[in-house]
Amino acid sequence: MASSKVELTSQEKELFKYTNERKYEEVKRLLTTENLSVNCVDDDGMTPLQHAAYKGDYKLCKLLLDCGADVNLTRHSSQYSSLMFAGLSGKVDVVTLLLENGASVSSTNSINKTASQMAAFVGNHNAVSAINNFIKSEEIEYFTQINGLETEPKLPSHLCQVVHKMAIMTNIHPVRIAMYIQNNLSILENIQKVIKVFDLLREKKYKDEGNELLSLKFHHLAFVLSYCEKFCGELKTKQAKADSDKDLLTVLIKHWLKSDKNGLQEKLENFLRQDIKEYPFLNNTLFQQLVRTLTSQNVSNDVAAVSILTDMISHQRSSDEVYLCCTCGEPYAEKKCSACKAVHYCDKNCQKLHWFSHKLACPELSKLNKETKSDEQITSTKCDESQSSSSAVPSDCGNESK
Incomplete structure (x- = not known):
């Protein structure tokens, strides 16, 4: 349903401008000193909260909600809600904030998709997980x-x-x-x-x-x-x-x-x-799906019960390029073991907890890592030499073609 074109006041135009520019103090000044409706909408039917949610700006969203923004107001031309925009942004803290303030998880847009489905469509699985696991x-x-x-x-x-x-x-x-x-x-x-x-x-x-x-x-x-x-x-x-x-x-x-x-x-x-x-x-x-998956796996396989169960709950597929903490399974674990570079941790505490077990495998993993790097360097050198020889054109090649 297309929204009807609205005539914004100069202050409302400023509110949308500063919201899109993420200027918190200016938005706060307008909302606290001017007689503005925090639920005003632009030509696309979007509210300031929807713009802030799409930007993934937690602080702005919190300000707008504190000033009375309606978390479920939907006048967008395609019936997108604030939660849908937050899901598209992929910012879990914003998604959770909206959920805590009563955002509907069941409302659908013009193509009959929920916020969770929209987040899944663009690959924001952490946002999907936050929505699917939320209870009031x-x-x-x-x-x-x-x-x-x-x-x-x-x-x-x-x-x-x-x-x-x-x-x-x-x-x-x-x-x-x-x-x-x-x-x-x-x-x-x-x-x-x-x-x-x-x-x-x-x-x-x-x-x-x-x-x-x-x-x-x-x-x-x-x-x-x-x-x-x-x-x-x-x-x-x-x-x-x-x-x-x-x-x-x-x-x-x-x-x-x-x-x-x-x-x-x-x-x-x-x-x-x-x-x-x-x-x-x-x-x-x-x-039933969980049991079928588990019974098709041998215990010696790399895919263990912990990954199957947590993948199902978190909506994070094992094929996704996400490093998990070897201790607690926390996603996006950027810290590596400095020796073998083969395992990831979310912090030093998790690395310390896992060391008693990892120290037995670390030397062998370090050796494999060095061998892999050596093989990669050899392959890279051969490729460089091949490219160099193929790009060098003999001086008489042009004459022969003539």
Whole structure:
């Protein structure tokens, strides 16, 4: 539906100009000193928020939302929403900000595509993952209230924000989850209550909403939490001195990261296969797809359960050119092992955690890396020589052709 042409005031023209130029202070001045509607639209039906979302400017989007911008206002000529523009920009922080402010994930544009589908179309898989994994904080708040015949809420109110952040995580690698618990030990102190919340969400998402992805994810979160409790509890009973919960979780992380001579993290592999095996809703088509993929893989293959499961949740295909942290699976891990250059990490902490296992393979990987570089140099030299000889034209060649 094409938008009707509108006549903008001079101040509104300035608002759009400064928004597109990303001049935060000027936009703030106009919105706070001039009597402007933050929801005004230009000739294409775009609002300032939609322009800021397309630019991927978090700070500007936050300002516009704080000034009353309607996150779901859609007068665009092709019915694009602010969330669609944010998905096209690929900026996950902007996508999350809009979601937190009530952006609709189900609205469609003139070609019947949602924001998630538009982001997927242009290859912004992190934005897709943020949209597909999002639930409103109110869904967690519900469990902090007394409902029905309950005498107390299922979840302490101080855990609402912590559990919500966990619920919308896009990286659900068990190590990443354990590290999140290390930074939020209140989860471990109330772990049975948190597990119960995720169990209830698993059932609600599948039975009431038909959201197979989130049902699988919440089952996985509950399973990881249960194992953390069990592992740490068993360690405490075995040890003479009591380690802190944070240290016990570090032991668990290293338990998962330990590799065999082929580089397979067998403990983690077996843990995840049991995780999937215990999912209760067998008619879930994503679950069936997951099982088919896993049963077609031999455990010695490079593709392990952790990558298959996390790829499905994060919408990040294994073929994508994205380096994952060898410790926690975080994407876009730019830090490399300085010796072998073969493995990636998201930070020094992850590199330090993985070293006990990686140091066994590092010398061989370093050797392979040097041999590969040597072969590449030889190939490059031969190519240069070949190009040089082919480009050198004999002096009498021209005469012969005559």
